Amino acid sequence: MDEETQSGDENGRAGEDVDEGDVVESESSAADTTDGSESANSPKPTDGSGSDAQFDAGEQPLDVDDPSRNKGIEDPSRDDSDGGGESATSRGDSSQPESAEPVTAEDIDIEESIGPEDPDSIRVGDSTAGTTEVSLDEVVLDDDDGDSQGLFDDLLSGEPIFENKEVLRPSYTPRELPHRTEQINQMATILVSALRGETPSNILIYGKTGTGKTASAKFVSQELESTSKKYDVPCEVEYINCEVTDTQYRVLAQLANKFIEKNQDVIETELDELNELHPQAVDDPTALAGSAYETADEVESRIEELESDRDEMEPVPMTGWPTDRVYSTFFDAVDYRERVVVIMLDEIDKLVEKSGDDTLYNLSRMNSELDNSRISIMGISNDLKFTDFLDPRVKSSLGEEEIVFPPYDANQLRDILQHRANVAFKDDALTDDVIPLCAAFAAQEHGDARRALDLLRTAGELAERGQADTVEEAHVRQAQDKIELDRVVEVVRTLPTQSKIVLFATILLEKNGVRNVNTGEVFNIYKRLCEEIDADVLTQRRVTDLISELDMLGIVNAVVVSKGRYGRTKEISLSVPIDETEAVLLSDSRLGDIENAQPFVQARFDN
Ligand SMILES: Nc1ncnc2c1ncn2[C@@H]1O[C@H](COP(=O)(O)OP(=O)(O)OP(=O)(O)O)[C@@H](O)[C@H]1O
Ligand SMILES: [Mg+2]
Numbered sequence: 001m002d003e004e005t006q007s008g009d010e011n012g013r014a015g016e017d018v019d020e021g022d023v024v025e026s027e028s029s030a031a032d033t034t035d036g037s038e039s040a041n042s043p044k045p046t047d048g049s050g051s052d053a054q055f056d057a058g059e060q061p062l063d064v065d066d067p068s069r070n071k072g073i074e075d076p077s078r079d080d081s082d083g084g085g086e087s088a089t090s091r092g093d094s095s096q097p098e099s100a101e102p103v104t105a106e107d108i109d110i111e112e113s114i115g116p117e118d119p120d121s122i123r124v125g126d127s128t129a130g131t132t133e134v135s136l137d138e139v140v141l142d143d144d145d146g147d148s149q150g151l152f153d154d155l156l157s158g159e160p161i162f163e164n165k166e167v168l169r170p171s172y173t174p175r176e177l178p179h180r181t182e183q184i185n186q187m188a189t190i191l192v193s194a195l196r197g198e199t200p201s202n203i204l205i206y207g208k209t210g211t212g213k214t215a216s217a218k219f220v221s222q223e224l225e226s227t228s229k230k231y232d233v234p235c236e237v238e239y240i241n242c243e244v245t246d247t248q249y250r251v252l253a254q255l256a257n258k259f260i261e262k263n264q265d266v267i268e269t270e271l272d273e274l275n276e277l278h279p280q281a282v283d284d285p286t287a288l289a290g291s292a293y294e295t296a297d298e299v300e301s302r303i304e305e306l307e308s309d310r311d312e313m314e315p316v317p318m319t320g321w322p323t324d325r326v327y328s329t330f331f332d333a334v335d336y337r338e339r340v341v342v343i344m345l346d347e348i349d350k351l352v353e354k355s356g357d358d359t360l361y362n363l364s365r366m367n368s369e370l371d372n373s374r375i376s377i378m379g380i381s382n383d384l385k386f387t388d389f390l391d392p393r394v395k396s397s398l399g400e401e402e403i404v405f406p407p408y409d410a411n412q413l414r415d416i417l418q419h420r421a422n423v424a425f426k427d428d429a430l431t432d433d434v435i436p437l438c439a440a441f442a443a444q445e446h447g448d449a450r451r452a453l454d455l456l457r458t459a460g461e462l463a464e465r466g467q468a469d470t471v472e473e474a475h476v477r478q479a480q481d482k483i484e485l486d487r488v489v490e491v492v493r494t495l496p497t498q499s500k501i502v503l504f505a506t507i508l509l510e511k512n513g514v515r516n517v518n519t520g521e522v523f524n525i526y527k528r529l530c531e532e533i534d535a536d537v538l539t540q541r542r543v544t545d546l547i548s549e550l551d552m553l554g555i556v557n558a559v560v561v562s563k564g565r566y567g568r569t570k571e572i573s574l575s576v577p578i579d580e581t582e583a584v585l586l587s588d589s590r591l592g593d594i595e596n597a598q599p600f601v602q603a604r605f606d607n
Contacts, residue, residue, distance in 0.1 A: 161464045167424040168457035179412040187220045194235045194340040199374040207405025209382045210448030234339035242351035248359040252326045253316040259333035260313045267310045338372045348379035349386035357390045364397040407447025413439035433473045488576045492584045502546045518569045
């Protein structure tokens with residue numbers, strides 16, 4: 001398997017090479033194009049003077065106050081542009097030197113290219129009775145009053161909304177975390193032992209998504225490291241996101257390599273000092289006063305020892321070693337020096353889900369074997385039940401201390417948003433209702449600060465796009481719809497094919513006006529769809545399960561209704577926008593094969 005991955009890597013690299021080649025090639029061709037167009041564009045100042053000359057000649061501009069129209073005519077490169085008016089201005093310049101000269105071939109090109117496709121040019125063309133010369137004169141004249149507006153100028157100039165949008169992105173780590181003081185203090189109280197050279201208890205942090213676990217843990221780890229530097233106590237924190245690093249091999253390899261790197265830094269610093277000290281000690285042994293060495297030979301042998309340590313430290317490759325070897329390399333790297341190490345395993349449930357609890361078992365029993373150092377584990381999870389899958393020994397060791405991050409309520413979310421908004425937005429860019437509304441929406445979604453921040457950012461972006469001066473309540477509502485739709489699209493897109501077919505069957509029934517859709521009806525349509533695209537047909541029982549799953553994901557709403565002596569059935573209705581969902585389903589290449597789905601619905605009445 002490792003080999004496979006390795007060869008995969010090689011392929012990846014080979015692919016990259018090819019890509020690079022491509023890039024170089026395309027760059028060079030792009031450069032060619034630019035050169036080419038620049039040679040036409042380059043005499044920009046001359047264009048200006050050319051236009052003046054024309055204007056002075058007494059011609060009146062026809063569309064002085066309609067730059068867009070001007071752009072339409074003045075763009076000689078329409079044949080190769082994608083029709084965007086944006087590029088018109090800059091490209092338009094290139095026509096002007098030509099216009100001053102009798103280059104009729106160029107003119108013909110222009111006429112042809114702007115001909116029927118461009119309503120603006122047609123209009124202007126009409127007004128000038130289609131004479132090339134006249135329209136070129138207009139170009140030149142009109143250019144006079146709007147030549148500096150490029151594609152981005154307008155967008156750049158009006159920017160009343162954001163001061164610093166990055167502050168609202170998930171990647172930003174805030175320096176202040178309102179309403180998390182209690183949890184942060186709890187962590188600090190436990191971890192302070194590390195600064196006293198003792199081993200802190202292991203900690204498990206729980207809380208639903210967006211409750212500030214990662215942000216708080218990162219904040220605490222920064223504080224811990226900076227304090228350890230301040231007091232010169234050896235304490236290190238390593239953060240690992242187990243959603244990305246999700247196997248024992250990868251976790252141990254990443255940790256091993258980080259510690260090897262740190263050890264090497266320490267070795268290099270000591271070597272620099274000793275290499276300076278050694279020649280001094282050879283000349284004059286009193287140079288050793290105050291050092292840990294009595295003779296120059298001792299210094300020399302320490303230098304040799306350090307050099308051999310350094311050379312022996314071999315980083316772990318990302319694949320290919322037996323796990324035992326990775327573990328012992330990690331172990332040796334940690335134990336190389338005296339120190340306390342805190343290992344933060346964020347999204348620890350993902351690691352357990354993917355590769356069991358071996359990693360945690362190995363990490364949690366290390367302390368009894370380490371000579372110089374101590375490790376402490378801090379696991380973070382939004383899945384409260386993941387410890388059910390752990391070996392009881394691992395569970396009790398890991399959960400020595402537990403800290404819960406409760407969801408935020410609307411007031412707390414309001415504070416959090418307000419703190420960020422002060423930095424993210426320009427003064428007065430938000431109307432009064434915006435933050436409370438974002439907070440209220442997000443509080444409904446289990447008090448998720450990430451969601452609240454997303455809403456605020458999206459509302460700001462929508463306002464910006466609509467060229468509004470302020471963010472209004474309506475933008476927040478639009479943002480809420482947009483985020484919800486994005487979520488639905490993402491969930492539907494990543495459904496397994498069978499669930500997609502079941503959902504598609506439901507959609508077909510609803511679209512054809514079938515009310516109170518029941519499981520049997522969905523199943524009938526489902527069966528036919530499967531036959532149409534050659535998919536396996538599951539049993540009705542399995543399909544019922546898939547419907548329940550769709551219900552749990554919030555895509556459909558399924559309620560059990562009693563049919564008296566006919567037993568009970570589920571009535572199913574869509575909980576998501578029908579057209580968008582259908583479009584997502586049809587974008588799946590397999591479902592896309594379903595042609596003319598309409599007749600299937602008859603199945604209801606056939607059966
Ligand atoms: N108290 C707070 N103050 C300011 N920002 C916060 C606070 N709590 C959370 N945030 C912000 O909300 C977003 C989500 O927080 P975080 O990533 O810490 O959540 P989490 O609990 O780790 O969620 P998940 O379980 O999904 O990983 C981040 O952008 C974070 O900066
Ligand atoms: Mg997190």
